[in-house]
Amino acid sequence: MxxxxxxxxxxxxxxxxxxxxxxxxxxxxxxxxxxxxxxxxxxxxxxxxxxxxxxxxxxxxxxxxxxxxxxxxxxxxxxxxxxxxxxxxxxxxxxxxxxxxxxxxxxxxxxxxxxxxxxxxxxxxxxDVACEGVATALADLIGLRDTVPLEPCGVDAEGHEIGLGRVGTVEPTTLGAFADHVASVLPAGPTGLLVGGDEAMAVSRVAVLGGAGDSALDAARAADVDVYLTADLRHHPASEHLEGGRPALLCGSHWATExxxxxxxxxxxxxxxxxxxxxxxxxVSTIVTEPWTSYRVTQGELA
CATH class of the missing domain: 3.40.1390.30 (NIF3 (NGG1p interacting factor 3)-like)
Incomplete structure (x- = not known):
């Protein structure tokens, strides 16, 4: 060839x-x-x-x-x-x-x-950074329009801007409705989708980054988006981010978002x-290579 x-x-x-x-x-x-x-x-x-x-x-x-x-x-x-x-x-x-x-x-x-x-x-x-790579696939899956890289890093051989993540728009909706939509199209896995934010808030501008996305929390805020979809968000970075305001957070699994x-x-x-x-x-292999195999709703109470 x-x-x-x-x-x-x-x-x-x-x-x-x-x-x-x-x-x-x-x-x-x-x-x-x-x-x-x-x-x-x-x-x-x-x-x-x-x-x-x-x-x-x-x-x-x-x-x-x-x-x-x-x-x-x-x-x-x-x-x-x-x-x-x-x-x-x-x-x-x-x-x-x-x-x-x-x-x-x-x-x-x-x-x-x-x-x-x-x-x-x-x-x-x-x-991850390619024009038709991991980030674009996730953005297309959830219906983002007019996307650009969240963290640009250059252009490819054909002049397309490349970079980590994508930012785009959706039809105006609420965080709760958008989370329902994302959950309905992400590949099924044992961990589901976590939501951080007021589910009644308006959503029209979205950032995505498949896989571990802690490092791009500041970039998502700087992009002035309403919600940021990623995976593997840790407790303290996510909590501190939400204390500081928008964007709301959607946290899927590493496997499901990539x-x-x-x-x-x-x-x-x-x-x-x-x-x-x-x-x-x-x-394409249909084996779910999550480290987790099942999910339980925790129901205990603090004594």
Whole structure:
């Protein structure tokens, strides 16, 4: 596969090439989510695998967990033929590792994938900031219009502004009604959606940031939005923010606010493969990789 100098879409492969290889998909992902746009602390790219290995089946998932590795090795048809490649959002070895024995959880994932010949690639903060990345997918899911980055960081090769999060508008509503809408479209998980603020307050301008969003609380306030949707908000930052006024807060789960990007990525890859006349099976894992498995309403009283 070749990438043309004027387009981020792949040119048709040579007629002798029956399928893409891992390296072709790496080049495609680089064209959409350049590694240079990832945060300095991040780890993105090919984690395990051979760039020359053919790819006829591809699995997309948020986390490179043991369950995802098992799904990849079992394969799309449970017939003993694994997926050729897995692309995840989160890295497997963000903090590095000195030892990866099979007795270690991450070592077990690496060993399982290598033994089965499955390549593993990830796009993390470079996918967060991209024009058609994680933030845009979440904004589109909840119906934001006229969106711009919450924290701009530059422009892409086609001149689109990129950055963390998105800010946009919705039809005027109330916080309570908007929270109901968000809860109805976020992927189902065990933790639901937390609401902080007066549910009768007016909402028309919204900020979103998939995944952990503590760091952008000040940016959301500076953007003059009515509500900020994110995940993983901690007690003290959220409490202190709400004491200071708008925006109200909606806190979903990390998995639920980032996984909407996976179907978007699947459609992009399928379209690119079709344009290049390449047969490629692309599927999105439906495994919920939340660390939590269930939810209980707490009902005790302070003595």
């Amino acid at each position: 070749r990438l043309s100098s004027h387009s981020s879409e792949p040119d048709a492969p040579d007629s002798a090439q029956a399928s893409w290889r891992v390296g072709d998909l790496m080049a495609l992902m680089e064209s959409w989510y350049p590694q240079a746009t990832a945060q300095s602390w991040d780890r993105v790219g090919l984690i395990v695998g051979d760039p020359d290995a053919p790819v006829r089946s591809l699995l997309l998932a948020l986390d490179p967990t043991a369950a995802i590795a098992e799904q990849a090795v079992v394969g799309p048809d449970s017939d003993g033929h694994p997926y050729d490649m897995v692309i995840t959002h989160h890295p497997l070895l963000l903090r590095g590792a000195s030892f990866l024995p099979v007795t270690d959880p991450k070592g077990a994932v690496v060993t399982r994938l290598i033994r089965a010949g499955v390549s593993l690639f990830n796009a993390h903060t470079n996918a 996984s909407p990007w996976l179907p978007v990525l699947a459609r992009r890859i399928r379209a690119a493969a079709s344009a290049s006349k390449v047969e490629l099976r692309v599927e």
